Structures are given as structure tokens and as C-alpha cells.
Amino acid sequence: MKKLKLVMIGNGMAGTRTLEELLKLSDELYDITVFGAEPHANYNRILLSPVLAGEQTFEEIVLNDLDWYSRNNITLLLNRNVVEIDRIKRRVIADDGTEAEYDRLLIATGSTPFILPIPGNTLQGVIGYRDIADTQTMINTAKTHQHAVVIGGGLLGLEAANGLMLRGMHVTVVHIGEWLLERQLDKTSGQLLQAALEARGLQFRLREQTLALHDAGNGRVGSIEFKNGDILPADLVVMAAGIRPRTELAEKSGLPCTRGILVNDTMQTYDPRIYAIGECASHRGIAYGLVAPLFEQAKVCANHLAQLGFATYKGSVTSTKLKVTGIDLFSAGDFMGGEGTETITLCDPISGVYKKLVIKDDVLVGACLYGDTADGGWYLQKIRENHGIGPIRDHLMFGAQSIVATVDEDDDLAPVPLQEAS
């Protein structure tokens, strides 16, 4: 049987996971060609933070080495940026003129860091934090320069700041919000986190807006100026103020995009031969920026590409962690609460433990944990199950183990299988 041609644009985490899932289902259906703009085989982008912090090496974070592609007969074209999708002729064209025809096309182009539109943003030493090249720039700069400023107090910004500090730089995090990680933590836990990071040596400027970056006199950034007129030295500025789905290629080829390439529940775009997956895709109005949902999408996309067609993607409940060694935090679902919700909180500032559970209509809808995150996975499971918590409500705050113990003592409680307590 003549094989179909599958072309993938973007050799990152979501796309390559889709290929892995597809090969498990069928390795006979497609001749596969992959275009990757980076010069590397697929690596675990999440682990760039431990690499920056000096806890892992680049070699250790490779997920699929070059051998994996050749073993699976995948043509891998690295260092090639696809610049055009010709939907009439069903082919893609890369910046070096390479062309590849497709029967099915998978767009997995990920995101780009949002670079603040301020004067000085193109100076040398002003970077985003997305790939191996950015990480290497930070590691090199830490050897030669002293002052780093990270713009953005979200997960990425704090991990960049922590890594640069461990590499010996004096680091200030500038954040427009009232507290750190305001999309993952409430105010109390955000403040506990800030205190812990300050104790390690990071500096913070909250509720601060950047006005401009100034040239040191040699084409390199030398300082940062805030709206209130303050100026700080800055030899390196890392912008971690959000990401933008990479949709320009899809848009140019006429595929509808709204903050991501629009896809249906089988990850197909408006052109049924073309799929989009990962951070570049917008599913039911959401472009996810975390790996777990992208891997769920990958399974569904592979199922459809393999012509099985029974899997659908309905969206994901996400949870987050911060990868700063020694600091434990976890949040999932609607952890802020609000009208129509009840919250149960436990706060022990002495031991640095804070827990908040949000309940709506007897269902656990959100959790925010700081200092003790052992039950994070269990709470996430409860949020996903979307069941009434009635009989276990009074024990919920004390975690999975307390419920198992209580069930042993109390016949009135519905038994909870032990595997739920993982």
C-alpha cells in the first residue's frame, strides 16, 4: 500500500509526542517529514530551568535523539523554518527553499515570548526565555556580567530569576501585579513565596511598570527605567511577561486563528487535512501553556491521524508547580474562589504551610497549596472527578491519608479506594 505523506512543522514537545502516539498505533500509514527551526532533536523544554540552575545538563534533557528519528524512518530537517503553507498544492516551503508535499499536515509551532514594546527592547542582552539558545545566553552572561533583571513574576520569570541567582548574578524581578504568581496563587501564598525567595537573595519590585531599557554605550543593555523614574543597573533583561501562540504561518495560509489556530475536538483546523497541536492551537477558546494538556491533545490527534477516529479532546483541568528546589507550591482549578463558592483554609506561618480549598455546590473546584503539596495530585483528581465531596468534606483539608484512616474507623462513610490516595 502506498504510504500517505505526513509533514510536521515544529519539532517540539507536543508535536513529537503526537508522532510517538501515532507510531504506537500505526507505523505503516505515513512517510513522515519533520521541520524544526531549532538545531536540536526534541528535548524537554520544561527542564531548561534545572539546566539554568546547574542541576541538569543539556544532554540529560534530550527526549528523542537523532537515532530515534532514523529508527522510525522519520526525515528530520533541522535548522529550517517553514515560511509558507501552500494549501492548494498541499506543500510546505522552508526558508532555505526546501519543499515537502503533504497529505496530512501537523502544525506544532508552539509560542514565542512576548517582548514588551518599550524603547531599548532590541538591545543586546534583552532576551525571552524559551529555548536552549536563550538558556545558553543566560549561562554565558552570568559568567561575565553582574546585574540581571527579570520582567514577569510568573512561573517562568521566577525560574529564570532563581537560575540566574544560582549562577551568581544579582537578580531583581519586576512584576506589574500585586503579588507573585497571581495566576497560580492567592495573595497569602504569593506573599509566603516572596518571603522565601527574598530569604534566598532575590529582590522584587512589585506593582512596577517598565518605561525603557537604556544602552550601556556599546549596544548592550545597561539599565532599566521604571515609570516612577527609578533606574536600576541591568546587564541582562529577561522578558518573561507572557507568551504568544505562533500562528503567523497558519494565518498567512488562510486558516482561522483567534489567539491560537482554531481546532475542533479532533485537533483539526478548518482545513481537515491540517491539524494543529500544542501551544499554537486554540481549543474551545483556550491555548494551553502547559505540557499535560498538550499530551492529552497529542493522544487524540494521533488517534485521528491513525484513522481510528474515536477519541475526542474536551479540554483539560490544569495544575501547576514551581521548579525551584526546596519551594513547594501547587495550584489547580478555580483556586481564587468567588461568588457562590466556599473556601476552607489552613495557615501556619511558623512552619510556612498554607492550604486553601475551594468548594462550589459540594464539589471541590480548586486548590492552592504552599509548603506542603503532598496531596496536590489527590486534590487534582477530586477536581477532575467533579463529584460531590459530602461525606469526606470535614477531612478534605487533611488529605488522602486522613480519609483512608477515617473510613477504617467510620462505617457511615462511603469507602474510598486506596488507589485514589496516590
Ligand SMILES: Cc1cc2nc3c(=O)[nH]c(=O)nc-3n(C[C@H](O)[C@H](O)[C@H](O)COP(=O)(O)OP(=O)(O)OC[C@H]3O[C@@H](n4cnc5c(N)ncnc54)[C@H](O)[C@@H]3O)c2cc1C
Ligand atoms: C523554561 C520553561 C519552563 C517550563 N516549565 C514548564 C513546567 O514546569 N510545566 C509545564 O507544564 N510546562 C512548562 N513549560 C511550557 C512547556 O515547555 C510548553 O508548554 C511546551 O513545550 C509546548 O510544546 P509545543 O510543542 O507546543 O511548543 P514547543 O515545545 O515550543 O515546540 C515548538 C517548536 O516549533 C518550532 N517552530 C516554530 N515555528 C516553526 C516554523 N515555522 N518552522 C519550523 N519549526 C518551527 C520551534 O522552534 C519549537 O522548537 C515551560 C517552558 C519553558 C520555556
